Amino acid sequence: MRLIPIEISQNFYLAEDVYDVKGSILIKKGAILTDNLCTRVKQNGISSVYINDKYSQTIIEPLIPQSIKYELTHKLKSLFDSLRARQVGKSSVKLSMNLIDDLLKLIDDLEYEIAGRPKNYIDFIDIKSRETYSYEHSVYVAVLSYILGKFSGLNPQDLRNLLIGAIFHDIGMAYLDETIFMKNGKLDLQEFVKIKEHPQLGYEFIKNQVFANSFIKVITLQHHERLDGSGYPNKISGDEIHRLPRYVAITDIYDAMTSDRPYSNAVPAHNAIDYLMGAAVDKLDYKLTKKFIDKIMPYPVGTIVKLTNGVIAVVDAVNENMPRKPVLRRINETTKDLTDELIKLEKEYSIEIESVVFSVDSL
Structure with missing residues (x-):
């Protein structure tokens, strides 16, 4: 299966179920994507889908079961809605313990799933709706942070703190005007200044919660700080930044860039990786960023690519040791059939992947 924009997905077979904003199945996998179905998908804020065609029949397992993702998304939205309704500003708030308990139980389920994940790399980009991006983003930042923590050898308690802290890392957004982070377009300077308040607002909420220890609190407060002092809210730098928020800083950027957001479209994984490598020079923890990038497969099996020599090919196998050098199978330029x-790109020193191709017929 491969991920393509919904605009060019007509008449393809759907490889994964598509869900609506409430977590109900909108279209079942195996359906042929008619114009009408594509319109329904777009109406739910989804711009890409996984399809099967002659170039890709391989199943790529999601990072977590969709049922857990949508349960967590629903509970996080309920928490955000509750905080907005109370209009508590920067003060603490008493919430329904059932809501908090439900979230913590779901986090237990989430940890069980990702702790037992057999793959030693990440090759799946989840499809998110623009309508529920804020909540789904928190779930996947938590998943990616936990996986990065495992790759880095963190102990179980650190992993647990990282998971919970990442789930709640953007809770401060609940105190902002929803029209700002749901804006369909680029934020202006005044709006961006307001957005930069969310780590402090989140900390003011989380610091008085019984379940939150000092590690969880510092993740909420420091996940937008940068090593060179250019971050926010407190512009701290270097060793002033705790080790756990450094994980979330990396995964937060990656998931945001590879997701459709209300104010911007997703970019391909390899572009997000390029950005992270640039930021690792002085803003992000270099060793952690390198560890993360080494485990991301930017070209999953089934991805169609154009090479610098003009050849069109499909990814036949990922290369764990050299993620940007997968094994490819050439596509015949005339018949468009697989050959x-x-x-093997790792042995082709003068050839690189130039771009990802979504439609072979247009070439």
Whole structure:
């Protein structure tokens, strides 16, 4: 299966169920994507889908079961809605213990799923709706942070703190005008200044919660701080930044860039990786960023690519040791059919992947 924009997905077979903003199945996998179905998908704020075609029949397992994702998304939205309704500003608030308890139980389920994940790399980009981006983003930042923590050898308690802290890292957004972070367009300077208040607002909420220890609190407060002092809210730098928020800083950027947000479209994984490498020079923890990038497969099996020599090919196998050098299977330029010719990029020193291709017929 491969991920393509919904605009060019007509007449393809859907490889994964598509869910609406409430977490109900909108279209079942196996359906042929008619114009009408594509319109329904777009109406739910979804701009990409996984499809099966002659170039890709391989199943890529999601990072977590969709049922857990949507349960967590629903509970987080309920928490955000509750905080907005109370209009508590920067003060603490008493919430329904059932809501908090339900969230913590779901976090237990989430930890169980990702702790037992057999893959030693990440090759799946989840489809998110613009309508529920804020909540789904928190779930996937938590998942990616936990996985990065595992790759880095964190102990179980650190992993637990990282998971919970990442789930709540953007809770301060609940205290902002929803029209700002749901704005369909670029934020102006005044709006961006307001957005930069959310780590402090989140900290003011989380610091008085019984379940939150000092590690969870510092993740909420410091996940937008940068090593060179250019971050926010307190512009701290270097060793002033705790080790756990450094994980969330990396995964927060990656998930945001590879997701459709109300104010911007997703970018391909390899572009997000390029950005992270640039930021690792002085803003992000270099060793952690390198560890994360080494485990991201920017070209999953089934991805169609154009090479610098003009050849079009499909990814036949990922390369865990050299993620940007997968094994490819050439596509015949005339017939557009798959050939038996394999291209092992790790042995082709003068050839690189130039771009991702979504429609072979247009070439």
